[in-house]
Amino acid sequence: MGHNITVTVNGTKHTSDVEPRLLLAHYLRDVLTLTGTHIGCDTSQCGTCTVMLNGMAVKSCTVLAVQANGGEVTTLEGLAKDGKMHPLQDGFWEKHGLQCGFCTPGMIMVSYGLLRRNPKPTEEEIRHAIAGNFCRCTGYHNIVKAVQYAASKLK
Amino acid sequence: MIPAAFEYYAPTTVAEAAKLLAKHGDDAKLLAGGHSLIPLMKLRLAQPKAVIDLRGVSELSYIKEASGGLSIGATTTYYQITSSRAVAKAAPVLAEAAGMVADVQVRNMGTIGGSLSHADPAGDLPAVVLALNASISTATSAGKGRTVPIDSWFVGLLTTSIKPGEIVTGVSIPALAHMTGTAYEKFANKASRYAIVGVAAVITLDTSGACKDVRIGVTGAGPHAVRAAKTEAALKGKKLDEATIQKAAGAAADGIDCLSDVHASAEYRTHLTKVCAMRAIQKAASRAK
Ligand SMILES: Cc1cc2nc3c(=O)[nH]c(=O)nc-3n(C[C@H](O)[C@H](O)[C@H](O)COP(=O)(O)OP(=O)(O)OC[C@H]3O[C@@H](n4cnc5c(N)ncnc54)[C@H](O)[C@@H]3O)c2cc1C
Ligand code: FES
Ligand code: FES
Numbered sequence: 514m515g516h517n518i519t520v521t522v523n524g525t526k527h528t529s530d531v532e533p534r535l536l537l538a539h540y541l542r543d544v545l546t547l548t549g550t551h552i553g554c555d556t557s558q559c560g561t562c563t564v565m566l567n568g569m570a571v572k573s574c575t576v577l578a579v580q581a582n583g584g585e586v587t588t589l590e591g592l593a594k595d596g597k598m599h600p601l602q603d604g605f606w607e608k609h610g611l612q613c614g615f616c617t618p619g620m621i622m623v624s625y626g627l628l629r630r631n632p633k634p635t636e637e638e639i640r641h642a643i644a645g646n647f648c649r650c651t652g653y654h655n656i657v658k659a660v661q662y663a664a665s666k667l668k
Numbered sequence: 669m670i671p672a673a674f675e676y677y678a679p680t681t682v683a684e685a686a687k688l689l690a691k692h693g694d695d696a697k698l699l700a701g702g703h704s705l706i707p708l709m710k711l712r713l714a715q716p717k718a719v720i721d722l723r724g725v726s727e728l729s730y731i732k733e734a735s736g737g738l739s740i741g742a743t744t745t746y747y748q749i750t751s752s753r754a755v756a757k758a759a760p761v762l763a764e765a766a767g768m769v770a771d772v773q774v775r776n777m778g779t780i781g782g783s784l785s786h787a788d789p790a791g792d793l794p795a796v797v798l799a800l801n802a803s804i805s806t807a808t809s810a811g812k813g814r815t816v817p818i819d820s821w822f823v824g825l826l827t828t829s830i831k832p833g834e835i836v837t838g839v840s841i842p843a844l845a846h847m848t849g850t851a852y853e854k855f856a857n858k859a860s861r862y863a864i865v866g867v868a869a870v871i872t873l874d875t876s877g878a879c880k881d882v883r884i885g886v887t888g889a890g891p892h893a894v895r896a897a898k899t900e901a902a903l904k905g906k907k908l909d910e911a912t913i914q915k916a917a918g919a920a921a922d923g924i925d926c927l928s929d930v931h932a933s934a935e936y937r938t939h940l941t942k943v944c945a946m947r948a949i950q951k952a953a954s955r956a957k
Binding site for chain 1: 770771
């Protein structure tokens with residue numbers, strides 16, 4: 514039953530024997546203990562489980578770990594460099610882009626994917642990009658401001 | 669929610685995938701983007717014993733210009749479609765509709781072949797490929813691949829005319845005629861963005877401005893995507909003034925056994941079908957000029 518996979522997560526190669534039915538979200542949280550990736554709805558709707566897979570934002574509750582074999586994954590834990598927060602993380606801090614923080618990992622990762630494709634998004638483009646991510650307490654205004662803050666800092 | 673256990677196969681060629689499918693038969697499911705299949709497996713509404721992953725089959729992922737039209741590989745994602753210059757040029761309505769599917773995460777994974785094989789009654793692309801007069805190509809391990817005209821592809825709820833052992837390999841879209849306009853209008857579910865109703869229109873005008881040719885695809889309304897034949901007939905040969913469009917759009921739900929569910933009643937879907945048809949026709953006609 515076991516399937517041998519090698520996945521580069523946040524720059525580090527991990528080789529594990531996993532069941533094919535293991536979801537990428539569970540692989541990250543339970544096998545690699547990277548609990549920055551949250552699981553909310555578990556039904557592909559809320560986006561809090563969003564991670565980058567081979568450079569694209571995906572909902573890790575709807576991807577099998579075996580599908581990431583040979584690939585690269587970036588999670589929230591992979592954004593800070595040399596003890597310095599990523600401009601998106603600073604943005605959520607500066608602009609009060611979170612209250613409870615449950616949706617935040619997914620909001621940051623989907624925005625990370627947006628800024629890679631479109632470094633200078635309009636407000637409309639930001640709102641469109643985060644449409645698959647639900648926030649149930651902050652509201653979206655400050656989240657949009659946080660992404661705008663990051664876009665202005667990223668050169 | 670965790671899927672039931674299964675064996676996982678990651679072929680790298682169509683031939684290998686077709687062989688695996690022939691071997692495992694009904695126990696197997698092909699996996700493309702996984703954004704219909706994995707949710708079903710998590711709910712255990714699908715419990716395949718073997719999962720054959722097509723994402724490593726690189727020959728299935730392409731967008732090619734083909735005599736003014738397009739040839740698109742089955743595992744080409746919505747994102748690839750929306751960001752393709754070739755699609756924007758040869759079939760803009762396909763890019764428009766693919767960009768309206770769900771959210772960016774789903775568009776990064778979901779594929780055209782998966783959408784057309786799954787035949788979700790609320791899927792967007794089924795309406796669009798009907799309007800574009802596409803055809804679907806398939807392959808089998810015995811070399812019995814077919815080309816299926818789109819008009820005989822969608823046959824029931826979540827059901828296509830695919831045969832056991834067949835893999836969808838690609839979709840061909842013919843070149844649009846001169847003076848053709850296209851549009852897709854959908855009334856989306858607020859949370860998932862699935863189409864409660866979606867209507868795609870492809871309209872060709874003649875030099876006098878009358879409708880020379882028209883194809884209209886409707887999704888979301890009934891158990892599977894269909895063409896709005898009565899609407900098409902009411903437009904053909906006519907000048908597309910407001911009254912003509914309104915009358916034709918009024919027939920868009922005729923012959924569709926509209927679904928009734930938690931999202932919308934059959935009556936409301938009938939209404940939405942007419943409204944989306946009217947908007948799609950207006951937009952397509954205005955773009956044909
Ligand atoms: C939250 C959410 C929102 C969504 N919103 C929308 C929306 O707004 N509009 C919309 O249109 N869709 C929507 N979808 C569905 C999405 O578009 C799916 O990606 C699509 O329906 C299936 O494509 P897939 O590549 O993911 O296929 P998969 O899930 O991998 O496969 C689906 C089915 O098709 C079969 N299959 C796949 N590829 C082939 C092939 N090449 N040959 C033969 N059989 C094949 C599989 O065996 C399976 O039975 C949504 C999905 C989610 C999770
Ligand atoms: S937990 Fe994956 S989308 Fe909600
Ligand atoms: S910060 Fe609480 S759900 Fe978004």
